[in-house]
Amino acid sequence: MNEPHIWWYITRASALIAWALMTISVLWGILLSTRVMRRIDNPAWLQDLHRYLGGLTLFMAALHMVSLMLDGWLKFSLPETLVPFATDYKPLAVALGIISFYILIAVQGTSLFMNRLPRRFWKGLHYSSYVALLLVALHAGWSGTDVGAWWYRVLAIVLISVATIAVLVRIITGTKTGSSSSAVREKAVPAEDQLVLARPQIDTRTMVVSTLEDVAQGVRAIRLLPLGGGQLPVWHPGAHVTLHLPNGLQRQYSLCGDPAERTHYDIAVLKTEQSEGGSEWIHANLSPGMTLEVSGPLNHFELKPANEYLFIAGGIGITPIKAMIESLPVRRKWKLIYVGRSRSTMAFAEELLERYPDHVEIHASDEQDSQLDVYALTASSTAQVYCCGPESLMSAVTSFVPAERMHLERFVAIARASSLPASPLEVTCRKSKKSFVVDPQESILDALEENGLPVLGSCKKGVCGTCEVRVVEGKPVHLDSVIDDAEKDRLKVMYPCVSRAEGDKLVLDL
Numbered sequence: 019m020n021e022p023h024i025w026w027y028i029t030r031a032s033a034l035i036a037w038a039l040m041t042i043s044v045l046w047g048i049l050l051s052t053r054v055m056r057r058i059d060n061p062a063w064l065q066d067l068h069r070y071l072g073g074l075t076l077f078m079a080a081l082h083m084v085s086l087m088l089d090g091w092l093k094f095s096l097p098e099t100l101v102p103f104a105t106d107y108k109p110l111a112v113a114l115g116i117i118s119f120y121i122l123i124a125v126q127g128t129s130l131f132m133n134r135l136p137r138r139f140w141k142g143l144h145y146s147s148y149v150a151l152l153l154v155a156l157h158a159g160w161s162g163t164d165v166g167a168w169w170y171r172v173l174a175i176v177l178i179s180v181a182t183i184a185v186l187v188r189i190i191t192g193t194k195t196g197s198s199s200s201a202v203r204e205k206a207v208p209a210e211d212q213l214v215l216a217r218p219q220i221d222t223r224t225m226v227v228s229t230l231e232d233v234a235q236g237v238r239a240i241r242l243l244p245l246g247g248g249q250l251p252v253w254h255p256g257a258h259v260t261l262h263l264p265n266g267l268q269r270q271y272s273l274c275g276d277p278a279e280r281t282h283y284d285i286a287v288l289k290t291e292q293s294e295g296g297s298e299w300i301h302a303n304l305s306p307g308m309t310l311e312v313s314g315p316l317n318h319f320e321l322k323p324a325n326e327y328l329f330i331a332g333g334i335g336i337t338p339i340k341a342m343i344e345s346l347p348v349r350r351k352w353k354l355i356y357v358g359r360s361r362s363t364m365a366f367a368e369e370l371l372e373r374y375p376d377h378v379e380i381h382a383s384d385e386q387d388s389q390l391d392v393y394a395l396t397a398s399s400t401a402q403v404y405c406c407g408p409e410s411l412m413s414a415v416t417s418f419v420p421a422e423r424m425h426l427e428r429f430v431a432i433a434r435a436s437s438l439p440a441s442p443l444e445v446t447c448r449k450s451k452k453s454f455v456v457d458p459q460e461s462i463l464d465a466l467e468e469n470g471l472p473v474l475g476s477c478k479k480g481v482c483g484t485c486e487v488r489v490v491e492g493k494p495v496h497l498d499s500v501i502d503d504a505e506k507d508r509l510k511v512m513y514p515c516v517s518r519a520e521g522d523k524l525v526l527d528l
């Protein structure tokens with residue numbers, strides 16, 4: 019490098035780029051949470067870009083600091099670069115920059131593990147990026163050596179204006195019902211138990227039945243509005259909510275509307291032959307104006323970014339798939355194979371066909387001479403396959419599609435049994451420092467409750483995913499049907515309503 023002050027130029031350039039990237043990253047995050055970009059691309063893609071921008075910001079900030087040390091003009095030492103107020107050169111201004119760098123590391127670092135952290139903790143930390151952006155603006159204004167230049171002032175005005183408008187939009191729109199929090203409340207948990215509940219609590223809110231409409235034979239579409247109005251939390255396609263019915267039952271239903279609509283939830287309920295009192299009660303009793311407690315949303319069937327999708331829905335399995343289709347960008351390649359007994363029983367079939375004639379294929383058994391050829395449908399495709407419907411359809415599809423391209427959502431539990439002999443299990447809860455023995459006939463979920471560690475459970479059959487807990491030590495034997503066993507092991511989670519463990523000891527993060 020012949021230019022004697024190359025590091026000085028790199029310092030200034032990397033600082034400006036980091037500031038601009040950070041502003042864009044915050045703006046992108048706000049677009050993501052408010053879903054104003056919904057028609058342009060899908061949420062997973064936006065989320066990835068948000069993360070990459072954050073990572074790039076951190077890299078540029080680190081480059082800014084390293085080049086400051088290498089530069090011969092200001093001659094920053096390592097402590098002066100890393101420790102607030104260690105320098106004599108504009109100590110406050112430099113300290114603000116250093117503090118914002120640490121906030122950025124914390125935000126970016128925790129985002130890598132967001133699935134393993136309590137949601138509220140992660141969110142709270144993530145919001146501190148707004149503070150970091152403010153500190154960066156002050157740092158740039160006080161310590162920047164280009165402050166006198168017109169172009170620097172223009173850039174600063176643009177970045178600060180963009181950030182201010184974005185944060186104001188975020189505050190105004192919010193992710194929850196802001197002042198209508200009376201309608202949004204946490205599940206009632208005794209104070210002492212709140213200390214030991216390690217997993218994030220699931221929001222439960224009172225909602226009003228707005229409309230009911232029969233959208234197919236035996237299928238009723240229901241629109242639910244938050245009591246008192248306001249906006250609902252951001253949700254992504256594949257999510258489901260739990261309805262707490264007045265007869266004491268809790269039932270899970272996939273959200274089937276447009277994820278961008280945050281004023282209401284749309285679900286569709288099939289009246290099943292073998293109803294245990296859930297769908298039957300809804301069909302017989304639910305009417306406009308009634309209120310229900312609704313928990314969630316939770317999502318174990320998330321739409322991942324991909325260039326091409328093949329959706330295969332059977333019967334009422336169309337509900338999560340419909341939400342996925344609603345969220346796709348206009349130019350994304352996708353196809354829906356919708357299978358059912360007859361068109362009259364297939365909810366949303368005509369609507370989807372009318373809106374997306376080039377993408378939707380309906381296979382009604384009473385119109386076909388032969389059975390659906392799942393092999394022919396999937397053999398030549400390289401698309402990511404999302405399938406939801408009867409077990410027979412899902413097992414046919416999974417037998418032809420490689421696991422890395424297969425995504426499933428189950429409405430009923432698959433029959434799974436442990437090959438290990440039933441034996442007592444010692445469960446230790448790390449945070450609450452409690453240990454107890456779970457009898458072979460008892461579920462871990464019940465034992466947790468008995469020992470004063472209530473974990474929310476809903477289906478208690480290993481389907482809904484509500485009771486998810488983190489595993490610190492021990493090898494769970496997964497007997498649920500929520501997500502892939504490999505994915506559960508990767509995330510170190512288990513569903514204690516049905517699952518057990520290998521060996522005689524298990525340590526949970528509770």
Ligand code: FES
Nearest residue numbers: 476478483485515
């Ligand atoms: S309560 Fe539904 S998976 Fe455990």
